[in-house]
Amino acid sequence: MLPLLAVGWSPDHRALRILDQRHLPGAEVMRDLVTLDEVIDAIRTLAVRGAPAIGVAAAIGLAVALHHESEGHGDRARAELANYAERLIAARPTAVNLSWAVNRLLVVAAGVDDGALLAALRADAEAIRTEDVAMCEAIGQFGLELIPDGARVLTHCNAGSLATAGIGTALAPVHLAHGQGRRVHVYADETRPLRQGARLTAWELQRAGIPVTVLPDGAAASLLRSGAVDLVIVGADRITANGDVANKVGTYGVALAAREHGIPFYVAAPWSTIDAATPTGADIEIEHRHADELGDLPLGARVWNPAFDVTPRELISGYLTDRGFVKPPFSGATGV
Numbered sequence: 001m002l003p004l005l006a007v008g009w010s011p012d013h014r015a016l017r018i019l020d021q022r023h024l025p026g027a028e029v030m031r032d033l034v035t036l037d038e039v040i041d042a043i044r045t046l047a048v049r050g051a052p053a054i055g056v057a058a059a060i061g062l063a064v065a066l067h068h069e070s071e072g073h074g075d076r077a078r079a080e081l082a083n084y085a086e087r088l089i090a091a092r093p094t095a096v097n098l099s100w101a102v103n104r105l106l107v108v109a110a111g112v113d114d115g116a117l118l119a120a121l122r123a124d125a126e127a128i129r130t131e132d133v134a135m136c137e138a139i140g141q142f143g144l145e146l147i148p149d150g151a152r153v154l155t156h157c158n159a160g161s162l163a164t165a166g167i168g169t170a171l172a173p174v175h176l177a178h179g180q181g182r183r184v185h186v187y188a189d190e191t192r193p194l195r196q197g198a199r200l201t202a203w204e205l206q207r208a209g210i211p212v213t214v215l216p217d218g219a220a221a222s223l224l225r226s227g228a229v230d231l232v233i234v235g236a237d238r239i240t241a242n243g244d245v246a247n248k249v250g251t252y253g254v255a256l257a258a259r260e261h262g263i264p265f266y267v268a269a270p271w272s273t274i275d276a277a278t279p280t281g282a283d284i285e286i287e288h289r290h291a292d293e294l295g296d297l298p299l300g301a302r303v304w305n306p307a308f309d310v311t312p313r314e315l316i317s318g319y320l321t322d323r324g325f326v327k328p329p330f331s332g333a334t335g336v
């Protein structure tokens, strides 16, 4: 089976290449993006999505767009750098990996002269991509102990290969366990309103030959009560200093139900998702999205459509990272 390329470079390294997730599961459409507007639009519309993937996309996209739009002149690129960085960071506010990646490139830029700027940005964007691949692999290796033969795992949203440059975060141990011949069954919450679980997680797991059952979000509590699930693993968009976790809306409800029914609830994320500068989940900016995403509604109906929610640390059994299982507080640590 060919590895999944959700985000990376075009073969000539002149463009950001993404698998446009808006077309999944129906069609596999690869797109090459070169302008800043194209990159921002792809992030906003979830053509590329998932916290680590949008960090990688922003890093490669910034390097590529600056090169393209400054026609390769470092002095012109430097004049645009701060403005491009600000616009990219504003594309989606909740996943810390986006600002983490862009700020990392700004630090690199500050350390080189104009003549070396574009090459240095490209090199660091590539380093962010390869580090993400390695972090996913490490998360998978550390997480293997959670997935014995016959494990039944519930997940919410998509924190797999489609959400990273590698084999995913929450799904990394699942992919590796399956690769070792362990039987594993995944229950994928549909994940309203954009259906990342039904469209993306189910597609990714089927492609890998891993058995998957999709359920409506509203059925997750009953499934957990039924005894059909051994553990829950989800990804994260931001983990604050005290251990609170922002992830796709609906995660909090799953965590509450898991606690009620005595089922372990794990969060898997790379170190770059830990935001030690933000004290608690209450300090996280939660992205709100357009009412259209909720489908047909009576004219004039009011809508509350947060893209993420916060799960408090008390509900989290363990934090699985590329450095192993870690415990809050994370105040001494920083992903940046």
Ligand SMILES: CSC[C@@H](O)[C@@H](O)C(=O)COP(=O)(O)O
Pocket: 046, 049, 050, 051, 052, 095, 156, 157, 158, 159, 160, 163, 164, 168, 169, 170, 196, 234, 235, 236, 237, 247, 248, 249, 307
């Ligand atoms: C490894 S991805 C972790 C999270 O980013 C993921 O669980 C999630 O909430 C993605 O939300 P999305 O709105 O699809 O970008």
